[in-house]
Amino acid sequence: MASEIQELESAVVRFAGDSGDGMQLTGSQFTSSTALEGSDLATFPDFPAEIRAPVGTTFGVSAFQINFGARAIKTVGDQPDVLVAMNPAALKTNLGNLRSGGLLVVDTGAFTKRNLQKAGYEESPLGTPMMDDYQVIDLDISKQTLEAVKEHGLGNKEALRCKNMWTLGMVLWMFSRKREPIVDWLNKKFAKLPDIAASNVAALNAGHAFGETAELNVSIKRYQIGANKTEPGLYRTVTGSQALSWGIAAGGELAGLNIVLGSYPITPASPILHTLSGMKEMGIVTFQAEDEIAAICAAIGASFAGSLGVTSSSGPGIALKMEAMGLAISTELPLVVINSQRGGPSTGLPTKTEQSDLYQAIYGRNGDAPLPVIATRSPGDCFEVAIEACRLAVKYMTPVMLLTDGFIANAAEPWMLPDLDALKPFKVEFAETPGEGETYNPFKRDEKTLARNWGIPGVPGTEHRIGGIEKSYDTGHISYDADNHQKMTDTRFAKIDGIANDIPLQEVEQGEENGTLVVVGWGSTFGPISEAVKAARAGGLSVSHIHIKYLNPFPRNLGDLLKGYDKVLVPEMNAGQLKTVLRDKFLIDAKPLNQVSGLPFKIVDILSAIRAEVSA
Amino acid sequence: MNEMTAPVQKLTIKDFTSDQEVRWCPGCGDYAILKCMQRTLPELGATRENTVFVSGIGCSSRFPYYMDTYGFHTIHGRAPAVATGVKLANPELDVWMITGDGDGLSIGGNHMMHVLRRDVDINILLFNNKIYGLTKGQYSPTSDPGTRAPSTPQGSIDSPMNPISFALGSGARFAARTVDTALKHMPGVFTRAHGFKGASFVEILQNCIVYNDATWADVTNKAVAKDKQLLLEHGEKMIFGADANKGIRFNAKTFALEVVTVGEDGITEDDILTHDETNLTLARMLAELGAEPSEPMAMGVLYADPAETTYAEAVHAQVNEFKGKRTLKDMIYSGQTWEVS
Numbered sequence: 001m002a003s004e005i006q007e008l009e010s011a012v013v014r015f016a017g018d019s020g021d022g023m024q025l026t027g028s029q030f031t032s033s034t035a036l037e038g039s040d041l042a043t044f045p046d047f048p049a050e051i052r053a054p055v056g057t058t059f060g061v062s063a064f065q066i067n068f069g070a071r072a073i074k075t076v077g078d079q080p081d082v083l084v085a086m087n088p089a090a091l092k093t094n095l096g097n098l099r100s101g102g103l104l105v106v107d108t109g110a111f112t113k114r115n116l117q118k119a120g121y122e123e124s125p126l127g128t129p130m131m132d133d134y135q136v137i138d139l140d141i142s143k144q145t146l147e148a149v150k151e152h153g154l155g156n157k158e159a160l161r162c163k164n165m166w167t168l169g170m171v172l173w174m175f176s177r178k179r180e181p182i183v184d185w186l187n188k189k190f191a192k193l194p195d196i197a198a199s200n201v202a203a204l205n206a207g208h209a210f211g212e213t214a215e216l217n218v219s220i221k222r223y224q225i226g227a228n229k230t231e232p233g234l235y236r237t238v239t240g241s242q243a244l245s246w247g248i249a250a251g252g253e254l255a256g257l258n259i260v261l262g263s264y265p266i267t268p269a270s271p272i273l274h275t276l277s278g279m280k281e282m283g284i285v286t287f288q289a290e291d292e293i294a295a296i297c298a299a300i301g302a303s304f305a306g307s308l309g310v311t312s313s314s315g316p317g318i319a320l321k322m323e324a325m326g327l328a329i330s331t332e333l334p335l336v337v338i339n340s341q342r343g344g345p346s347t348g349l350p351t352k353t354e355q356s357d358l359y360q361a362i363y364g365r366n367g368d369a370p371l372p373v374i375a376t377r378s379p380g381d382c383f384e385v386a387i388e389a390c391r392l393a394v395k396y397m398t399p400v401m402l403l404t405d406g407f408i409a410n411a412a413e414p415w416m417l418p419d420l421d422a423l424k425p426f427k428v429e430f431a432e433t434p435g436e437g438e439t440y441n442p443f444k445r446d447e448k449t450l451a452r453n454w455g456i457p458g459v460p461g462t463e464h465r466i467g468g469i470e471k472s473y474d475t476g477h478i479s480y481d482a483d484n485h486q487k488m489t490d491t492r493f494a495k496i497d498g499i500a501n502d503i504p505l506q507e508v509e510q511g512e513e514n515g516t517l518v519v520v521g522w523g524s525t526f527g528p529i530s531e532a533v534k535a536a537r538a539g540g541l542s543v544s545h546i547h548i549k550y551l552n553p554f555p556r557n558l559g560d561l562l563k564g565y566d567k568v569l570v571p572e573m574n575a576g577q578l579k580t581v582l583r584d585k586f587l588i589d590a591k592p593l594n595q596v597s598g599l600p601f602k603i604v605d606i607l608s609a610i611r612a613e614v615s616a
Numbered sequence: 617m618n619e620m621t622a623p624v625q626k627l628t629i630k631d632f633t634s635d636q637e638v639r640w641c642p643g644c645g646d647y648a649i650l651k652c653m654q655r656t657l658p659e660l661g662a663t664r665e666n667t668v669f670v671s672g673i674g675c676s677s678r679f680p681y682y683m684d685t686y687g688f689h690t691i692h693g694r695a696p697a698v699a700t701g702v703k704l705a706n707p708e709l710d711v712w713m714i715t716g717d718g719d720g721l722s723i724g725g726n727h728m729m730h731v732l733r734r735d736v737d738i739n740i741l742l743f744n745n746k747i748y749g750l751t752k753g754q755y756s757p758t759s760d761p762g763t764r765a766p767s768t769p770q771g772s773i774d775s776p777m778n779p780i781s782f783a784l785g786s787g788a789r790f791a792a793r794t795v796d797t798a799l800k801h802m803p804g805v806f807t808r809a810h811g812f813k814g815a816s817f818v819e820i821l822q823n824c825i826v827y828n829d830a831t832w833a834d835v836t837n838k839a840v841a842k843d844k845q846l847l848l849e850h851g852e853k854m855i856f857g858a859d860a861n862k863g864i865r866f867n868a869k870t871f872a873l874e875v876v877t878v879g880e881d882g883i884t885e886d887d888i889l890t891h892d893e894t895n896l897t898l899a900r901m902l903a904e905l906g907a908e909p910s911e912p913m914a915m916g917v918l919y920a921d922p923a924e925t926t927y928a929e930a931v932h933a934q935v936n937e938f939k940g941k942r943t944l945k946d947m948i949y950s951g952q953t954w955e956v957s
């Protein structure tokens with residue numbers, strides 16, 4: 001029976017299965033096919049901390065969620081419309097979130113007694129009243145896959161590995177997406193293993209054909225989601241880690257400096273180390289250090305010698321780097337420190353997202369040790385923010401903390417390719433050999449920026465000694481003088497505070513510049529806050545959205561702006577950190593809305609908090 | 617007008633001496649090391665602009681302030697990592713790293729191990745005074761057991777480590793030892809360390825006159841030095857002693873080095889080992905020599921066996937192989953893209 005095709009504005013699909021079922025691949029391939037159709041999208045890879053958790057267990061479930069649409073998509077979607085569950089454990093952990101009336105695809109072949117037991121089901125939930133709320137497609141995908149790849153002669157185990165492609169084929173059919181890019185990708189990926197490539201392609205085609213020809217439940221429709229009308233240009237999908245790495249490379253080029261990245265493997269920051277390690281063509285030097293401390297120290301050594309040092313880690317690693325950050329602050333050397341935040345404290349939730357390192361960023365380190373802190377809001381935004389971090393570091397001779405998080409690092413979204421030639425250079429000029437009768441003073445400051453005079457080894461005449469001991473304001477030599485320490489401390493603060501004059505004024509994302517309520521966010525909560533404010537405004541509420549990129553120093557108009565609203569609500573994936581900073585800086589009654597579940601906010605949760613605030 | 621280029625003058629000790637007042641305790645062994653360095657660099661043809669001294673924290677780590685070169689006084693234990701970064705940024709620089717037994721082997725032990733293993737082309741001078749000086753006299757990882765210090769009023773309990781054995785165990789390809797007062801011996805060791813391509817590790821027995829005075833006296837005192845120091849020379853017999861009749865022999869039964877006297881018990885010069893600085897097994901044995909009161913400590917270059925290439929060179933070779941082959945734009949614009957019009 002030919003299915004009718006229904007136009008949809010957007011849809012949320014979640015692929016869930018065992019860690020070994022290849023759900024991340026399925027999701028990312030569905031993403032690239034979807035992106036090529038021009039839909040806007042946001043993705044959320046949600047995987048376990050264990051590399052290979054025991055098969056079939058609930059804690060071994062790996063999921064990939066995509067929200068895509070013919071309109072601007074800013075979140076991964078509160079609730080899936082379609083859930084693909086490759087085994088009972090995936091069903092158990094994900095069913096609760098499926099929209100009522102949503103579509104559920106299950107592989108009955110994986111619903112064995114043993115798998116049901118492992119997932120904690122006494123009997124199969126399929127066919128029970130528990131399923132009444134959903135449209136269920138229960139198929140023996142395992143069997144269908146074995147059938148489809150039979151002719152390529154794989155063993156049972158290897159053949160079953162193609163299950164995810166069979167499923168992908170069917171979902172592609174369901175959403176009228178093309179198979180070609182995936183076929184190309186499979187042939188390339190398995191170029192050396194033609195049997196595997198052919199089997200995967202066969203499974204993909206079989207899944208697609210199944211949708212086309214099989215008599216599925218008549219109530220199941222085929223969907224069409226068109227292109228999002230967006231700014232004209234050339235697009236690609238990008239993850240936060242990719243965009244950030246490219247931004248660092250661009251920042252190095254704009255500064256006219258070589259990048260030296262010192263890093264130590266840590267979840268979820270490692271992809272940045274991996275990406276930059278693969279960018280030798282751009283002259284990027286990467287150093288996998290023996291530990292987090294060595295990673296930042298090598299970056300500082302590189303900056304001392306005239307490169308731009310960069311270090312990348314996540315919360316626990318950033319904690320280890322704090323003393324060295326103090327050294328970079330004291331010696332006033334440029335450095336970019338990237339924190340891909342994860343759930344804490346301690347080891348916390350390595351694969352789950354959180355934004356609980358804001359205090360660490362602003363207030364960390366011993367002594368009065370200010371540094372600029374900036375945050376990214378989405379995967380694509382990472383490119384620009386990374387460039388800005390490089391600019392501030394070299395212009396102000398300071399370490400800069402760039403906050404991103406596990407969600408942004410792994411999530412993908414369509415990204416309009418930037419015109420690299422249009423980026424404004426901020427070329428560094430090192431101190432030159434002093435003229436006759438002149439001497440070089442490493443702590444001579446630029447009058448406007450207060451940045452010191454960067455002289456580097458290899459240049460005759462600018463030899464100097466620096467270190468973590470307090471330096472004389474006038475000469476840069478060691479000084480234990482009391483008044484001098486006061487002056488140097490004041491100067492270090494003045495330098496960082498002065499950056500407020502060099503950054504854009506805070507804009508209001510949505511709504512008026514005054515009113516009943518403003519929702520203030522930072523980082524990856526941008527999507528859910530934006531959608532919630534949009535919905536609230538559509539419902540006639542006086543609500544605005546402000547999203548802060550520059551967290552230290554704040555834009556110079558932020559205080560006045562916030563005072564224009566009766567109420568301030570601050571949703572954060574932490575226990576209320578920005579809220580405290582805002583209260584401290586502006587003496588305003590900022591109200592927190594906190595969630596530390598390791599998952600992004602749902603739009604509805606922010607929306608109900610908005611409603612409660614406005615009507616209170 | 618005639619453009620005149622100044623004739624290239626040989627630098628002197630003065631050129632390498634900064635205007636900073638030296639702040640070590642009077643009588644500290646560090647003074648002699650500093651002078652020796654300032655005197656040796658001109659001999660090596662070093663330039664001020666290409667020379668960088670990197671240090672950690674401790675008495676010895678103040679060293680860079682007194683050299684009129686580039687200098688970076690970093691944080692406790694981390695000098696090897698900072699020095700590695702300096703070399704990664706500019707492999708051409710001549711980098712010296714100054715550290716002590718606490719800085720280099722305790723808080724910075726991990727970095728020391730890795731800088732040696734990686735064979736980063738820097739010269740590491742470890743001032744070993746077997747005590748924490750700057751923090752006022754606590755025992756260190758090289759202190760003799762039973763060292764009475766503020767933190768160990770009943771005497772320290774833990775076993776000390778041997779810096780050269782640690783270095784060789786970490787994969788160092790150059791290890792040498794000298795003494796702060798050996799003003800004739802030290803320049804030669806510095807020269808060898810400087811000339812070595814790769815990480816060169818030099819232990820300097822240094823006297824802390826305030827907190828651990830005379831800790832090396834039984835090795836370095838003039839009266840005993842000849843009997844307690846084995847001055848190594850590559851290709852030369854390991855002969856020492858006031859009468860130049862003692863030697864080192866390999867005892868195959870105990871699988872150890874032993875001290876013998878030429879002319880006694882039928883021992884001839886033929887029984888004495890000849891130093892081969894490329895022999896790692898020999899170097900490991902020599903490093904431990906001196907543990908017994910009857911044994912001398914080995915001085916000079918115990919081990920020198922350079923690798924084909926050094927770390928920073930290899931890193932840059934990898935980068936240069938690809939550099940310029942693709943631009944950032946190529947990279948960003950590659951892959952699956954689509955046009956929105």
Ligand code: SF4
Pocket residue numbers: 639640641643644645646675676745749750823824825826827
């Ligand atoms: S405390 Fe000891 S090592 Fe430190 S400067 Fe004084 S004498 Fe030298």
